[in-house]
Every structure is written in structure tokens, then in C-alpha cells.
Amino acid sequence: MNDILIMIIISLGTLFILLAAIGLLRMPDLYLRMSVTTKAATLGVGLILLGLALYYMETSITTRVIAIIVFLLLTAPISAHVIGRAAYFVGVPMWKKTKIDDLKGMYNTKTHDLMSGFEEEEKPEAED
Amino acid sequence: MKSLILKTVSTTLLPLLILFSVFVLLRGHYLPGGGFIGGLIAAIAFILHAFANGLTQTRKVLRMHPGFLIPIGLSIAILSALAPIILTGDPLMTGLWYEKDIAILGKIGSALFFDTGVYLVVIGVCLTIIFTISESV
Amino acid sequence: MTVFLIVILSSFVFSLLLFGIGQKTFQRMTWFAALLPISLFIYFSSFARSIMDGEVFNFFTSWVPSLGINLDFRLDNLALLFTLLITGVGSIVFLYTTQYLKGHPKLMRFYVFLSIFMGAMLGLVTSNNIITLFIFWELTSISSFFLISFNNTESPSRKSAIIALTITGLGGLALLAFAVLAAQITGTLSISEMLQSPEVFANHQYSVILMVFIFLAAFTKSAQFPFHFWLPGAMKAPTPVSTYLHSATMVKAGIYLLLRFTPHFQNNSYFFTTLLIVGAITMLYAAFQTLFKTDLKGILAYSTIGALGIMVFLIGIGTTSSITAAIVFIVVHALYKASLFLVTGTIDHQAGTRDVTQLGGLRKVLMPLAIAGFIAALSSGGFPPTIGFIGKDLIYEATLNGGLNPTLLTTMAVLTNILMVFAGLLVGVKPFSGKKPEALGEIKKPHFLLWFMPMILAALSLLFGLFPAMVEALFTKNITPLLTGEASPHLAIWHGFNLIILLSAITILGGIAIYFFWKPSHKKESGMLKFDAFAPKSLALKFADLFQRISYFLTRTFQNGYLRRYVLIILVLLTLVFGIHVFINPRIFLELKEIKALNWNEIVILAMMLVSIIFTVFTKSRLSAIAGMGVLGYTMCLIFVFYGAPDLAMTQFSIDTLTVILFVLVLYRLPKYLKLSNRTNRLRDGIIATSFGTFLALTIIEIMNENPIKSTTQYYAENAYTLAKGKNVVNVILVDFRGFDTMIEIVVLSIAAIGVFALLKLHLKKHEK
Amino acid sequence: MKVQFLLNILLAIVWVFLTGTINAVNFTFGFILSFLVLWLISSSQEKQKYFIIIPRLISFTFYFLYELIKANLQVAADVITPKFYMEPGIIAYPLNAKSDLEITLLANVITLTPGTLSLDISDDRKVLYIHAMYVHDKEEFIDGIKNGFEKRILNIVR
Amino acid sequence: MSIEDYLTYIILPLLSTSTLLVFIRFLMGPTLPDRVVALDLLITIGISIIAVYSIVTKRPSFLDIAMIFALIAFLSTVAFSYYLEKRKRNE
Amino acid sequence: MSEHLIIYPIIVHLITAVLLLFFWMKPKIQRYISILGGGVGIVIAALLFQRVWSSGIQSIQLGNWEAPFGISMVADTLAVSLILLTNIVAFALAIYSTENMVSSRVKFGYYAIFHFLIMGLSGAFLTGDLFNLYVWFEVIIISSFVLLTIGGRKIQIEGAVKYFTLNMISSIIFLTGIAMVYGATGSLNMAELSRIIPEIENQGLIQTISLVFFIGFGVKSGVFPLYFWLPASYHTPPAAVSALFAGLLTKVGIYAMLRVFTLIFPLGEVNQIILMVIAGLTMFFGGIGALVQKDILRVFSYLIICHIGFMVGGLSLFTEVAIVGAVMYMFHDIIVKATLYMMGGVMFRIFGSTKLRNMGGLMDNYPRLSLLFAIPLFALVGIPPLSGFWPKVSLFSASYTAGEIAMLVMFIFASLITLVIIAKVWNKSFSKDAPKLERKSSFKYFEDFSFSEKAAYVVPIIILVGVTLYYSFFAEHFQLVAARIGEELMNTEHYYNAVFGIK
């Protein structure tokens, strides 16, 4: 019974990972690819690790599994964030069907400062 | 890198990672791990911190030049290697073991001190290298 | 015993002492230097009586006994002859120089070198150990290098010195080769012990090699054709040096060597024939050359070479009388040649020129010198009653009784001697006779020593000529039997009227005739220079030049500054090692069933590994290459995971990450990654890399068939926990079993960190570079 | 001081879990260790009192997991089916969250849920730029987040 | 079918296949960020593989590798992003 | 206590180096510590030498694990002699560095790395474990990289890139060889290997692996055609560093060859021929290279190569006498090559340049210095009875015994070309007049030095010249040592018994 549960959980995890892989391959631009992968893969790994914890049913292993999962949850979005941000700087193109780009023109290409669009209301500070 | 998110997370991660590195160091004798990999993890924690917060900030956290960890670590390693010569007259690097088990750490021996030396050297080395490179752009 | 050692080494100590005295003090006490040769001369003379009675003195101190090299000196009659010449002529030269180079700023240095040289010569002729003989031999070469280049600021002096050193250095090495082989054959390094088995070299399987080496040694030192050309160049040295080196010492060393080892080659006709031929060519060639020289020292140089040729020629005849003739001729030549050189020196010193075409009528001012020159010229020409006459008699006697072709030998000897007469007269008589040319100007009277020293030597030539028994008793009586085993012929000035006297007369008359009818001139000299291109010297220099150019070419070709070439060569070599192994030792067992047993995971890993390698190699972006490297490292990690190496996987992964970070931190400064190499290069490198990889893989597969017993691994498995108290065996190895590796490894890391720090942070100021 | 102490305890607990040995000695060791670590790095730490709100955290976790799985399935469908139904875009999302922690949490959560990706935060911390896969309507999208994740996170943190 | 066999014959190959797909994206690029994303995902999948393998071989200690992977992996992503931004700024 | 003596030569320099790191920013103190460490090093090396000389090969098992399970350290006569020489050179260089190394270099760890390097050399000489040897090599390499590059100017960096690449490749080759040995034998202990390897059936494979080692060591020792890094880099760093490199680094490669090809893979016939050919070519190319150079340091660089040929040649003849000759040559070369580069440093200070054409007049202007310099120069040539001469007796002799007249001719060639080159150097820098050159404003010339500064340059040279003279006139002492080394190397059971504690 337990084994079946584990098998199901792991299979689910594997499917999510496969999904992420396919998504990475299929999606038309970088941002979309990241969108797909960050979560699907994290979820997939999380599930597989969960299966592992269930399989061993030991405190030391469970704690480690939790540690890994927490860590992945902390870091995966950051990876996506930093690389996405950098990609935008470098000018990695977006899919042609992209509807809006609020970020356009907000970055100072020299200093990498990012405006919010609300600055004028407070103190207009000139950059040199 | 100017990223609020990264900054926040790296600050949180720093103590966690250091803790983890000590853990890896201590259990090396029984399971995968040890001074080397432990030192690397600790170094990576600081490097991450430096990426997010800038070098000056990380230096403040460290409070000393990482280079000083090198002679300190080396001294610990050398002393633990020399200990048998001084204490029991056995050859260099002979393992000395404290009779009883110590909680958490298990058996305490010169090997552990040695590994601690390795740990410190690795941190010192990695940080010296990375910091030096980042500084001299 | 020790006294003798001290005597031999005294010259070296003395030179150090002079060096210590310092230039300034020494200038005021130059006479002090002459004390050395004079006291040594007296010392060696003291042995004369006993040695004349056939006694031999041995002096032995062990030095490097494990090589058989000892301070083993032996004073026999042959050695005595040379020691007396060395110290005797030495005394005269030392004294002469005090005036000749008076006030010279480097006078002290001159005596330092000269003393060393004298000591080396003494050691050479008294050594009974063949290696010590070689040692002193080399010391004569090196000290003569300094003497020849004594005028060190003049480029020709330096050049001549290098040529002389190169030629004699080559000979020296040949001598060492000879010495070592001789020692191996005879089982001893002691020359006298070697003689216990005479003819041992003559029939040995290595006799040719032995001869090549000893000839090379002797011919280079004694300036035999075609190695003679260093000698005229050596005339760049101050005249006292020329006097010393070319009359009594340096060049005679080769003759000494030949004489010493003649007994060993007894009955080897190649040995003697070679000597005969080389000696003959040398003497004829050199004697002929004297016709075209205008510089007094140039004439003397060639007449010296001629004389040396005669000596080799005489040894080559190989009969008792010829050996005796050679010995006597050594004495004859030493006396008249030294005298003539000194005469030349004084002329040069007083008149400021040595050009024979410019000189004449000096007898008015330099009468005593003229007398000395005249006597020396007579001895040189073999006029009775000088010792030269006896010497020439002996030569003709030897050629007339010489084995092969007496007529030819005698003809050659006569021809040479005629020219020697001419040369002697040209140097000893010509400057003093006739009218003094206007150009010469005022000539001052020389210092007493400047004419008295050559006079002593000239007087000796006369004295020995009048009392030849002295020479016989002192030298030939004992030396000849030593070398030939037969008694020496009796020396006398008058053997009655015979063919020899006739030949002597012809020689003298011929020489005088040439002297009167052949006027040396610059025109003739430069006319002769046209043939210079074919002279051994030019050929040797051309060869040296060619060699230099080849050297330059080869060096630049191999060491061309291109790192990739260097790498390529190393790798090609390694490829060859594996390649040749694979081809001559094919033991490859490919098991295909193993490939069938692969599962999907493994295939994926291998495929990824392969593709990431290809990607890394061929990608056009630097960063992509680094990312590819990351993937490659990742696949390595997976392999480590699957095959039971968790520690490795962890370490590899973290190190890879750090490496990537390092690269990234460094790289963004760099310019774009260009495709720089051309297609041919890529193809060539590709072929080398591929073949290397293939051969290596095949070799690895071969090694994998070895299944060694791993006792160490087994020991670790059993004892890691019980003895080293750890359960992670890899870690136990790292911190305990092989903990020392780790200890050093962290040192390596530390050094790397310091290095990085220093490399980037250290900026030297200009004055610190 | 109090916050630091709490953080210290928390780290000690993490240590106990990491090592898997639950007893007093190990806890004490973990405590000392984390004390040292905190001492080492304390200078730049901005202390927050966020660890006391564990229950809210747990409830948030479940909400988050629910959202995660739900949206994942949505994207899965899009990925697997041949045609794309996406309407992507980058949207400037005005932030209510103020502190570092709030913003970071929000941004991370947004990224972790399918279809959205936090790209950057403006320097004045007023706007979070989000890349989204399905932008039917900008306002609707912003409201969704405002009332969903942001509200809950602020609930926990504040 | 035991759980070990199931994991060995179904799950591991599936994960390997995912790896392969991601790797293809890595190769295709086209931009460096694409590759970095692929690398990141590759490592994430690696964690899964290691986890599954740990069950298959009954060696829980493999989990430590997974832990290290998780800890360190994103550092290289950060580094690459750092590079991209710095490089851009330099130009 | 006394059995620990074996590792003290390593420990002394290790501790000195670590101590120096603690005094990072205090150049003055560092200088004293370094000289002190060097002095202690000599004493310990001498004690160890005395011990080995009186009671035979010593060994110690690190970690107290019986051989072959731990790492064995073995002090045989070869190792201790080299360690003694190394320490003498190191001591001299420690003094020399006080003036030759500017403070800023010292502040960036020069002395620490210097002592790490000496430690590395001692370790390499002492270790009885193949992999451990690799690790020591890496210590040597990395320290030499650092010494070569710090404060790097253009040419120094260029040289360093070449030095680095080729030495890295050589390390990789060496490690490849070690892996193969482990694969074929399952052991890394050199003594144990000496027993396992002859038992292996596939000797063709073994010979091939041994060639891998040869190429690895060949790069380090600078044999043809693997030496390219050497002339490209040795003239670039400060004199103290070059002297250290010239005296000791290439010799480690030779040491490794001697060790490996006597203990582990006794030279087979084919390999013997290969080594001979390579030795001959090394002498040839080194000689002609030196002949055409116009910079005194480059001349010396090529002469290093040329003379490596003597040692490899000695090894290739593979008789006891030949090994003795090679070892004798090695002793001589260590001292003399170090002295030459130190001398080069002084000449650089005198002339402000190392180009021969910018030199001259040493003999007239510095007669006593010239006398001092003449000794190493003539020793290099092998002017008897100076040190370079003694090995040739054995080498020449061994050539006959082996029937290798060609080898003998190459020895003669190399000796002669060295003679010519040194005579040329002498003429250009000592004899001829100094050219009138403009004085560089930011350069401190030798004549401007204070007495103590001059002493720091000259005293170490005097020390090493003293050793040379000792070697020259008491060659018997060296010859006895070399003879014992030859015996030990050719009869491996001494080594084996020492490691495995068999009496």
C-alpha cells in the first residue's frame, strides 16, 4: 500500500519534470520557458523527494528532504529572477505574440537603475 | 548585482549555509562530506552574499581578511599532524583518538582537527581568490 | 713527498698571493714575481744529478681514490727536461717582463696568469696520473686563454684567445676521452703502471679510437696542420707570453704527450704513419708560409709551427735516432726560439714596430741585442758550432735511416730547414743589418734586462753546441731508452765528412740564398692572402659561422615563441608512444556484449557527455563553452553517482561551480572569442587529437584487462572502521591513511590563493622592477 | 536581542533536524553553533520578528501548494497540446508590500506559481515587474495577485 | 513489480529522457540565458535522479549529493547573470 | 624521536612558511624568519644525511600504517644528498633575496612561497609513494608559477603562460601514468611496485607506461623536445627566483627519472636507446641554443638544457658508473646553476641590463668579483679540477663500457660548446670594455649599493662558490656519496627492505 503511494507520488513528480523538460523545449521564448520550468520542475523534484522521505521513513532523512525542498523553493525563483532580469538587459527577444511590455524603457542602461514610473510625484532626481 | 530579492535571500541563507557546512564537516568521517566539501559550502555562502550585497558588505560580515584563515587553518592541520610526534612519539599524521564517544561528533580524534584545518583553509582560499578577482576589475 | 706537492702547487698559491698584494704595491716590487721561477728552476736542477744517474722520483698523495685519481707525480728524465725548460725559460721571461711591461696597469694580473700557466705546465709534465695530466693540460689551455687575451680591450686579442681556447679545448676533451679509455684498458690511471704493459694500445680493439683521441689532443695543442691556425693568432699576446708559450711550454705539451705514449703504440704502423704525414705537411706548409710574412712575430709563429711539425715528423719516423733527434730538437728550438722572440720583443719595445720591411740598421743602437739575435739565428739555421747544428744533423740522420722512403723524407726535411734558416736570419739578422730607415726615428737604448735575457739564451745555444755532451748526459742518454728501449746515439758536433754534412751545407747555403734574394713585402703577403680562403683557418671560421647560422636557424625553428607549437610537439611525442604501443602490441579485447547491456540512463549520460564535449569544443561563444564545460562536469558527477562515489560527485560539482564563477568573473573583460586558427591547423590538430584519443583509449582498455590484487584496498575495507574509526572509507583515506596527501593538497590551495592575490594586487613601482 | 535569540533557537532546531539526532545535547550543540554563526554575521542583519507566526505560515503553505498544483496543470495542458493559447506580457505591478522580506516573499511566490515570473523590482520598491503567460486583462491580473498572495503574505509578516 | 524495479525501469528512463530533452534545449540555445536556464533545470532533474537512485540502491547517503546540488546549483546561475549584466555594462 | 628526522626537512620549511604567512605585512621580520628557517633546514638536512650515511636507508610510515598501506617516506642517500644541497642553496638564496626582492614582493608572500617550494622539493625527494610524488610536484609547480608571475611585466606574463601550460600538461601526463600504474598493479607504493612490476606478464604495456612517465618528467627536466617552457620563462623573474628554478627545479625531473627508472621500471633496451637519443639531442639543442643567445640569462637557460643531457645520458647508459656520473653531475649542476643566476643578478645590477652587448669591463673594474664569478663559470665548463669536471670521468668511462662511443662524442660536443659559450660570455662581459650607456634614472646600480646591500648580493654567492670549491678539491667525498647512491639505485632491495622493515 505504502509502496503504491510512493510510486504514485514519484510518478507524478516525474511527469511534472517531463513536462518541464518538454516545456523548455517547446516554449517560444526564454521568459515563457522559464515560466514553465521553474515551477514544474520544482514541484516535480519536491514530489520525488517526498516519495523518498516516505520510502525511508526516517527522521534524519525526512529532515534532509525538507531541507532540500525548502532550499529549492527559496532558490528556484531567484534563479529565474536573476537570469530573467539579465536576459532582459541583454535584450533577449520576446515572443512575437507578447501583448504588453511595461518594463520597456524603465531600465537605465548604464547604471541598471530601474524606475517604477511613479518617481515624478516625489523627488525628480537627475542622474548623471 | 542590484537585486533586492537576491539580497534578502542570500542574507537569510548565509547562516543556514554556514551551519550546513559545519554539519558536512563533522560527519565527513562517517558519511560523504568532510572538511573540503564543508569549506566549499561555507565559501559559497559568502560568495553568494557578496554577489547580492557587494563585497564591502560581505567583508564587514566576515570582519577579517579571508586570507588569514589560511595560516590559521594550516596551523591547525599541521598541529594535528604533529600531535602524535609530540604526544606519543608515533609518526607524523598518526591518528590519535579520545577514548570515549563525544555526543554528536562521535569519536574525537586528530583526524577531526585535521579536517577542521582543511575546512578553514578551503574557506580562506576560495574567498581570497574570489574576492581578489572581484575587487580588481 | 709533500714538498713536491707544494712545489707543484706553489705557482697557484703564488698567483693568489700576487692577487692579494694588489696592483699598486706590486708595481714597486715586480722583481718579486721572478723569485718563483728562479727558485723552482733551482729546485728542479737539484734533481739533475740523481736523474742523470737513472734515478726516478715518485710523489704520491691520494686525492679521489674512488676514481683512482691521485696526486701522483713522477720526475723522470723526460719530465726533468721539460721542468728545466719551463722554469728556465720561465725565469728569463719573468725577469724580462719586469722591464718589458714596466708600469703596465695590469702587470700584476699578467704575473698571476703567467704563474698559473707555469704551474699548470709543471704539473702536466710531472703528472704520473693520466687524469691529473689532463687536469693540468686543461689549466694550460685556460691560462693561456687569459694570457692571449691579456690586452682584453682589444677585440682581435679576444678573438684569437677564443679560437685558441676552442681548438685546445677540443684537444683537451679528446685527451680526457683518451685518458679514460686508456685507464679502462689498462685498469690503471697511473702512466708508469700503464707502461708495464707496453704496446697494450697498439693491438687493442679500440686502438683506432685511442689514436683518434690522442692525435686530436696532441695535434691541437702542438698546432699541427690543420689545427695550427690558433698559434699565429696567439701572437696577439704580449711578446713575453709568445716567448714562453711557443718556445718552451704550451705547444710542447702535445709533443710531450706523444713522446710519453709512443711506447704504448709501438708496432702500430698507423700511429707512426699518421704522425709522419701530419708532421710533414705541417712543417712544409708552415715553413713555406714564413716567406710571406712581414711581421716578425708572424714569421716566428710559422717557424714555430714548422718546428713543431718537424718534431711530430721525427716521432713519426719512430726510430731511435729520430726520437733522439726530436728530444734534442726540443731543446734547440726552446733556446733559439725564446731568444728570437725576446729579441723581437725588445725591437718592438724600442722601435715601436715589428714590420720586417720597416726595420734595419738597429745594430748601432742595439748592439748587444744584435749579437743575441745573430747567435739565435745561427742556431735556428743550424750553423755550427751552435746546438742547432747538432739538432739538424740528428734530423738528417733520422730521415736518412728512416724506414719508408729516406729520400722523400730527407728532401722534405731539407726543404723545411732551408726555409727555417731563412726565417731565422730574417728575424735575428735583418733588423740589425743594413741601413736604418728614416721612418724609424730616434731609438733609445733598452734596459739591461731587455737585451741580457735573450743574450743568456743565445749563449746557451752556443754553449750546448760546443759541449753537446751536456745535452747528452742530461737528456738523451736516459730519455731515448725510456721511450724506445734502445740506447741513444752519441751526440757530437763533428761526425766526420759525410752525406749529412753535405745536406747541412746545402741547407745553410739555400737559406742564405733565399735570405738575400727574397725580400718579404706587404705585396707578397697580401698576394698570399688570396689563397687564404682555402686555409684551414678560413675554413674553420667559415664552418663556425655556418654552424652559428644553423644553430640560429634550428633554435628559432624549434623555439619560435609559439606556445602551440611547443604543445604540439609534446603531444605528438606522446601520441607516438601510445600509437607505437598499440601497433606493435595489439592486445585489445572489445566485448560487444557489454554494449548490449547498457541501459537507457547510461546511454543518455554517455550521449550527453559526448555532445557536451563536442559543444564545448566547437561553440563560438566563450560563455557557451563554459556552460558546456558545466554540463560536462555535471555528467561526470552523474557517473560518479552511479558508480558509487558520492564524495567525488559532491566535490566535482562544487568545484565545477566555483570554476564557472571564476571564469565568469574574469571573462567579461575579454574581447570576443575569435575563430583565429586556419583550416589546415584545425585539421592537423584534429587529427593529432583524435589519434591520441584513440590510442589512449585502446591502451586503457588493455590496462583494464589486468586484474591486479589490490591488497591496499582490501586493507582499507577491513580496517577503516576498526583502526581508523571512520565509516566513509574515502574520507578515512583522505584524512588518515593518505592524510599527508591532503595536508600537502591544502598547501597547494593556499599557495594558489596567495598567488592569485599577489598576481592581481601587486603592482610594482617603476624602481622596483 | 529577542529576535536574535529566537533566530538562534530556530537555527538550533534546524540543526537538530539536519543531524537527525533529537536530544538535549545535540540541541545545545546546535544552539552554540548557531550562536557562533549569528555572532559572525550579525552586523548586517536586519532583524525581523517573522518567525513567530508559524500557524499563518502553515496555512499559507497549503494555499501556495494548491495554487502551485492548479496552475501547473493549466500550463501542462498548454505545453502538451500543440497550439499555444498564451498571451504573454510584462506587467508593472504596484506593490503594497514594503519591507525586504515582504517583497521577496511575494516575488518568489509569484515566480513559483505557474504562468508568472517576477522579473525585477523598481529601485524605489514601488513596482514589481511580472512576466505573465496569460494576460487577458492587466487590471484583472493585478487584482488577482493583490487579493491572493500579497494579502496573505502581508497577513503573515505584519 | 517491486518499487525498485518500477523506479529502475520506468522512472529513471523517464527522467533520463527529460534530461535529454533539456539538454537539447541547452544545445539549441539560442541565447546564453537559454542555456543557463537549461543547465539549471538539468541540475534540478539531477536531484530527482539522485533521489530515485538512492531508493533503487537503498543508499540514503546519496541524498547528501542531492543536497549539495540543490545548495550550489543556483550559484552558477547567479554568476552567469552577473556576467551578462556586467558585460552589458562594459559595452 | 630520531626516526621522525626523515620528515623534518619538510616540516621545517612548512612551519617556516606558515609562520611567514602570519607576518604577512612585515617584510623585515620575514627576512629574518626565512634566513633562520634556511639555517635550521641545513642543520636538519645535515643531521639526516649523517644518519643515513651511518646507518643506511631510513624510512618512516606516515600515520603509522605499515607499508604499503600508508604513505612511506624514504630517505636514501640520493634523497638526503639532494635535500642537503637544496637546503644549502635555499639558505644562500634566503640571504640573496633580502636585497634582490623588493619589499612589496615580500609583502605578497614571496618568502612563504619560497619555503613552500623548498618544502615541495624535499617532499619530492623523500616520498616513497608515486601519487604522493605527484602531489609534491604540484606544490613545486604552483609555487613556481607564483614566483614566476608575481609583479609580472609583459615578458614575465608571456613566459608564465608558456611555463604554466607546458607544466600543466606534464602534470597531466604524469598523473595519467600514475593512473595506468594503479590500473595495472593496484599499488602506488614505489617499493612494492618494484616487486609487482617485474611479475606482470604484459611487459610491453609496462614499457609504454614508463615512457609516459618519461615524457612527464622530461617536460619538467627540460629534455629535447620538451624543454620549450624553460628558455621562454627562466630569464623573466628576479634573479633569486631564476636561481632557485635553475638550480633545483629541472633537477627534480631528473631525480624522478632516476628514481622511477631504477626502482620501478628498470630501463629496457628500447627505452635505453630512446633515452640516449634524447640525451644527445638535448645536449645538441641546448648547446646550439646557448651559442646564439645574446642575453646572459638566456645563455644560461639553454646551458641548463644542454647539461640536462649529461644527466639523462648518464641514466640512459644504465650502469652503476654511469649513474654515479649522472648523480655527480646533478650535484654539481644544482650548485653551479644557482650560482650563475645569482651572478646574473649582480651583473644586472652592475650594468642595468642582462644583454651581453651592454656589458663589459668586469675584469678591469671588479677584479675580485670577476675572480669569484670565474669559478662557477669555469666549473660549468668543467675546467678541471672544478666541479663540472668530475662527473665527466665517470660518464666518459661508462660510455666506453656500454660501447656507446656516440654518447661519448655527444658528451665531448656538449663540453666543448659550453667551453666556447662561456669563453664568449667571458669576452663580452668580463674582458671587453664596457659600452658607454646612459644611466637609468630609476634604477639602483651596484656601485651605488651600501656595503650591506652589496654583501647581501655577494655573500650568498661566496657561500655557494665555497661549496663548489669544496666539491672541486674534495671530490672524493662527493664521489663516495655518489658511488653509494649508484649502488643503492641499481640494487633495489636496499630500498625495498628499508620500506618494509626487512633487516
Next chain:
Amino acid sequence: MEILLAIMTGILYAAGIYLILRRSLVKLIIGIVILGNGVNLLIFLMGGLVKGRPPLIAEDGKMLEGIFADPVPQALILTAIVISFGLQSFAIVLIKRAYKVLKTDDIDTMNKTDDIK
């Protein structure tokens, strides 16, 4: 798998060599890194491949029993990896320095060291 990995080792060496022979300093270092991987794999292979059995003594065990991966090559590789990390980081910095001083990473322009002058 052994044989395939042996071939892979050959490929790693070949790739490393090929990269070292390029003109870019960066490629040179990458080549050395790859060569390092090749050596590591070689050492690993020389210990013999054993699947899924790391040399860890079981929690209740006293020694390694049955089949296990040879720990010796693993320890050697660990040491080698660390050492080459030290060397590589130094090399990478050397590139930086070289670029700063020489303004290029093209190896072929670094050909002045061996000029005879």
C-alpha cells in the same frame, strides 16, 4: 560501460588537446579543465567500475563487505580535483592578468619570450 567509458576518456583527452592547441587563452584553460576531467575519469576507471555501492561502511557494520567501489582511486581523484582547482583558478587569473598586460587573449601574439636579442 567500462569500454565505453574508456573510449570516453580518450574523447575527453582528445577534446582537451584540441582545445589546448587553439589560439585563445580561454580555450587553452578550458582544454586543461577537460583534460583534468579525462584524467579523473581514467583514474576512476582504473579502480574498476562498481555500480551503486559506495565505499561506506554500513551503520551497523565494521567493515566493507561484498562488492564495493574501490575507494583508493576516489581518494586520489579527490586530491587531484582539489589540486587542479588551485591550479586552474590561478590559471584563470593569469588570463585576466595577461589580458590586462598584453591586451589580448590570443596566444600567438605572445611570442616575444624567445626572440634572440
